[in-house]
Amino acid sequence: MLYPIRNEYRQYLDLSGFWNFQIDPENRGRSEMWHSGLDHPRPIAVPASWNGQFDDYRDFLGPAWYQTNFDLPWGWENKQVFIRCNSINYLADIWLNGQKLGNHEGGHLPFIFDLSEHIKSRNNNLIIRVDGQLASDRVPPGNITGSELDFFPSHSENFPQTQFDFFPYCGIHRPVILYIKPKEAFEDITVITGLEGDKGLVRVAVDPDHSQFRATLEGPEQTYTTRGEGEVRFTIPQPHLWGPESPYLYNLLVEMLSGEKVIDAYSLPVGIRTISVQGNQLLLNDKPIYLKGFGRHEDFPVSGRGFNPPVAIKDFSLMKWIGANSFRTSHYPYAEQVMSLADQRGFLVIDETPAVGLFFNTDGLDRRLALCKQYLRELILRDKNHPSVIAWSLANEPHSTRPEAKSFFQELYNLGVSLDATRPFTLVSCMGVAEESFKFLDFMCLNRYFGWYQESGQIERGSQFLSAELDLLYEKFQKPLILTEFGADAVPGQHALPPEMFSEEFQTVFIEAYIQVLRSKPYVIGEHIWNFADFKTSQGITRMGGYNFKGIFTRNRRPKLAAHRLRDIWTKESEEI
Ligand code: BDP
Numbered sequence: 301m302l303y304p305i306r307n308e309y310r311q312y313l314d315l316s317g318f319w320n321f322q323i324d325p326e327n328r329g330r331s332e333m334w335h336s337g338l339d340h341p342r343p344i345a346v347p348a349s350w351n352g353q354f355d356d357y358r359d360f361l362g363p364a365w366y367q368t369n370f371d372l373p374w375g376w377e378n379k380q381v382f383i384r385c386n387s388i389n390y391l392a393d394i395w396l397n398g399q400k401l402g403n404h405e406g407g408h409l410p411f412i413f414d415l416s417e418h419i420k421s422r423n424n425n426l427i428i429r430v431d432g433q434l435a436s437d438r439v440p441p442g443n444i445t446g447s448e449l450d451f452f453p454s455h456s457e458n459f460p461q462t463q464f465d466f467f468p469y470c471g472i473h474r475p476v477i478l479y480i481k482p483k484e485a486f487e488d489i490t491v492i493t494g495l496e497g498d499k500g501l502v503r504v505a506v507d508p509d510h511s512q513f514r515a516t517l518e519g520p521e522q523t524y525t526t527r528g529e530g531e532v533r534f535t536i537p538q539p540h541l542w543g544p545e546s547p548y549l550y551n552l553l554v555e556m557l558s559g560e561k562v563i564d565a566y567s568l569p570v571g572i573r574t575i576s577v578q579g580n581q582l583l584l585n586d587k588p589i590y591l592k593g594f595g596r597h598e599d600f601p602v603s604g605r606g607f608n609p610p611v612a613i614k615d616f617s618l619m620k621w622i623g624a625n626s627f628r629t630s631h632y633p634y635a636e637q638v639m640s641l642a643d644q645r646g647f648l649v650i651d652e653t654p655a656v657g658l659f660f661n662t663d664g665l666d667r668r669l670a671l672c673k674q675y676l677r678e679l680i681l682r683d684k685n686h687p688s689v690i691a692w693s694l695a696n697e698p699h700s701t702r703p704e705a706k707s708f709f710q711e712l713y714n715l716g717v718s719l720d721a722t723r724p725f726t727l728v729s730c731m732g733v734a735e736e737s738f739k740f741l742d743f744m745c746l747n748r749y750f751g752w753y754q755e756s757g758q759i760e761r762g763s764q765f766l767s768a769e770l771d772l773l774y775e776k777f778q779k780p781l782i783l784t785e786f787g788a789d790a791v792p793g794q795h796a797l798p799p800e801m802f803s804e805e806f807q808t809v810f811i812e813a814y815i816q817v818l819r820s821k822p823y824v825i826g827e828h829i830w831n832f833a834d835f836k837t838s839q840g841i842t843r844m845g846g847y848n849f850k851g852i853f854t855r856n857r858r859p860k861l862a863a864h865r866l867r868d869i870w871t872k873e874s875e876e877i
Contacts, residue, residue, distance in 0.1 A: 301410065301681045302488060302566060303636055304384060304479035309564045312479035313373055315426075319346045319472075320367040323357060324429075329365055335395040335427045338367050346476065347387075349469035349604025359460055361470050362390075362431040370478070372421045379480040381415045383426075386474030386636065389605065390438060391431040397424060405671065406439075407432070407473070408632040408654050409678040415478070432470025437664050439671045440464050440631070440656045458840035463657035464631060464696075465848060466597055467836040469605035473598075474635050482556075485564040486511070489554055491685045492722055493572040495586065500539025500572040504554060505531040511556050517570065518551040527557070541585050542571025542687045544625040547646030549687075571643060571687025577724050577742045580780045580823040584648070584690070591648060591826025592870050593619065593626035594852070595785055598634055599835040601855065607635045614857055615832065616645050622852070622863060623870030628728070628784055628828055631656035631696045633679050642688035650726070650745070650784070650828075651683055652693035660704040669708055673715055680719045692716055694727040697747060700735055709737040728784045732769055738777045743825065746773065747785035751810055757801050763813040767820070774823045782826035786814045789849035790860050792834075802849070804861035811862055815869060829866070833857060 304312035320341035324334070344353060346366065351358050372381075385392060389407030393400070399418040404411040434442025441463045462468050488507040493500065504515050509530040517524045517534050526532045540548035549569035556564040573585055581588045600611045612635070619627065625648055632654040642649050653675045658668065676694065683689050694712050698705060709727060716725050724742035729735040738744050748769070751762020766786075773781060790807035799805035811829060818824045834851035837843045847855070852863045 302486065304477050305566065307565055307567070309485070309562075310479065310481050310566070311373070311376070312477050313370070315368060315370060315476045315478065316346055317368075318343045320344070321350065321364060322367075323360055323364045324362075325360070327363060329363065329429060334365050335393075335400070335429070336398045337425065338365055338427075341367060344471075345606075346472045347474050348471065348602070348606030348608075349389075349473065350471040351467070351469050352602045352604035352606075361433045361460060361468060363433075364430050364470070366428045366430065366472060368426050370424050370426065372419060372424070376480055377421065379416075380483065381419050382412050382479050382481075383415050384410055384412045384477045384479060385428075385472070386410045386477070387607075388428065388430055388472050389432050389470050391429075393429040395427045406654065406675055406678070409675060410474075410636075410682060411678075428472065428476075430471060432468060434460060434462060434468055437667055439658065439668055439675070440654055441659070442468065444659070458838040458843075460838050462838050463659075465837055466599070466631070467604070467838060467846070469599075469836075471604070471606070473605050474607045482564045484556065484558070486513075486554065486556060486566050488681075489566060489568065489685070491552065491568070491570050493570065493574070493687070495541075495572075495574050496535075498538060500534075500536035500541070502534040502536065502550075502552075502570060502572060503531065504533075504552065506554060506556075513557055514555045514562075516553040516555075518553070520548075536572065539572045542573040542643075542646070543584055544589075544646040544648065547571065547644060547687075549643060568685060569640075569643060570685075573687050575690045575723060577780060580825070582690075582743065582780060582825040589625075589648070589825075591626035591782055591828065593624035593628075593647070593826075593828050594832035595628050595630040595828050595830045596832040597630065597835040598632075598638075599833070599855070604836075607637065609637065611857070612638050612641060616641050616647070618853060618857060618859075619647065619832070620645065622867045626650070626826065626828065627832070628652055628693065630728075630784075633682070636682065639683055639686045639688060643686050647688055648690045649686070649688045650691045650693050650782075651679065651689045652696060652728070653679055655695035656697065658695055658698040660699065660702040660708060662704065665704060665708070669711065672708075672712055676712055676716055677719065680716065684720055689723065691724045691726055691743070692720070693745065694725060694741075696728045697730040698727065700729070700731050700737065703736075706736040706739075710740060713737075713740055726782075733772055733776050738773075738779060742779070744773060744777060744779050744781040745784040746770075746781060747830070748783060749786065749788075751813075752788050752801070759799075759806075759810050759813050762810075763817050766814060767817045770817070770821055770824065774821070780823050780825040781821075782828060783814070783818055783824065784828045785830035786827075787811060787830040787850040787852075790851075790862065791844065791849050792854045792858070792860060807850075807860065808862040808865045812865065812869075
């Protein structure tokens with residue numbers, strides 16, 4: 301899926317700004333034809349969650365209606381015009397000039413509609429109905445009652461009642477973009493890179509696959525050009541490989557040809573790299589690599605889960621400062637701009653679908669599987685050309701207590717491999733040896749909190765539990781493992797000697813102890829701390845002020861004590877902790 305760009309053949313208009321907004325708590329909007337106009341709207345910023353912008357709507361999850369007007373830009377007459385919504389959480393229904401364009405389910409992946417039939421040159425009326433309510437038949441699920449609550453009773457009393465540990469922010473979370481492209485145009489481009497001895501290989505395939513095209517790959521010393529139909533290949537002697545130390549990006553220009561005439565063009569950055577799991581190791585460019593980094597969230601005061609460019613830049617600077625080389629897009633796909641920053645700054649990303657809190661009661665299971673398949677397809681289509689993406693994560697902490705879980709993930713895995721055979725697949729588990737899907741997944745990801753939720757306050761005992769469990773897991777599955785979550789809440793400014801739970805000292809010592817265990821296991825290929833920064837959650841007795849305080853940085857991105865210790869560990873690269 302190609303992101304809209306501007307060049308001689310393509311153009312876009314970003315509709316970010318102030319829109320009109322009206323909540324619809326009684327769900328009257330459809331019958332009262334709000335898709336033609338809103339009668340008492342208030343202004344709202346797009347993109348951003350509505351919950352952070354309005355105190356009176358903090359806990360309101362929908363439905364709500366957005367409206368904006370636009371004129372057709374100069375030169376767009378008689379063109380096919382598309383709308384691309386990059387992220388609307390969770391259900392979106394869209395109308396233009398009173399006519400329904402379509403709808404989309406799923407909060408974090410882009411979707412496109414053709415507007416051409418209904419567009420006018422002046423005063424187009426765009427309306428989007430957004431519903432972010434929590435329901436057991438949505439993914440991620442919420443408002444679950446009955447036996448499934450036994451699994452995580454701590455969430456059952458939370459308000460809003462999520463089945464996951466982050467605030468269920470709603471709204472238009474990423475830019476809404478109008479764009480045009482030529483009548484005959486590239487629908488998609490797939491770039492796959494490889495290595496053969498000391499040569500770099502770059503394969504470029506286009507859709508439609510009968511297109512005649514020219515591809516130009518521009519490097520630091522040389523530019524390579526070739527032409528073909530559907531697919532071309534480059535062999536690059538002594539390539540500048542992409543990696544955390546030197547995230548070199550070539551520029552690829554792909555031009556569609558009609559005879560000798562160029563009729564469409566698209567350019568994108570290309571990082572030449574390979575990624576694979578071999579034995580106990582993760583290999584980047586055929587060399588073992590150890591992941592150091594975080595599980596994160598898209599979360600900031602006021603903007604909520606909305607795309608916030610300065611915060612994205614700041615977060616990458618802090619991750620570089622602390623010596624991280626990797627992160628996971630827990631627990632949903634992040635903004636495409638964030639993925640591009642990861643390419644530019646050399647971060648290795650485990651790219652996760654929004655399947656958090658899955659459960660496997662047969663009731664509704666087919667629908668959950670269909671949604672997970674849709675999300676996986678949309679995610680791979682969106683992110684396949686990012687060198688930073690080194691693995692796909694099918695889910696976070698599925699409640700895999702029933703045998704149905706294994707076949708569920710086997711189906712997802714098979715679909716994933718059919719869409720992208722170049723990257724490993726994993727899922728992030730809290731089930732330990734009971735996670736039967738580890739049998740077919742490429743590597744294991746585990747979340748553990750011994751010394752916090754269990755064995756509370758006892759770090760040494762907690763790390764002994766961790767050590768024993770890791771060995772059991774390896775013994776059973778014989779696959780390498782990343783500890784994708786470990787950590788402790790530290791309330792900023794809370795101190796204790798000797799260390800005590802919720803103090804900055806406890807968090808620091810906890811993390812040191814876990815890292816020591818991890819570094820003693822040859823099959824451990826990475827450590828991701830939970831979390832990069834403090835983040836907003838539902839209210840509940842384990843979440844003081846409605847926050848998870850496991851951040852190494854505060855929600856305002858100030859370092860806690862552990863940040864300085866981690867920087868020592870991660871930048872000194874010594875085996876000694
Ligand atoms: C794990 C979840 C994560 C939570 C974390 C915690 O994957 O979303 O925030 O625990 O409890 O179970 O802090």
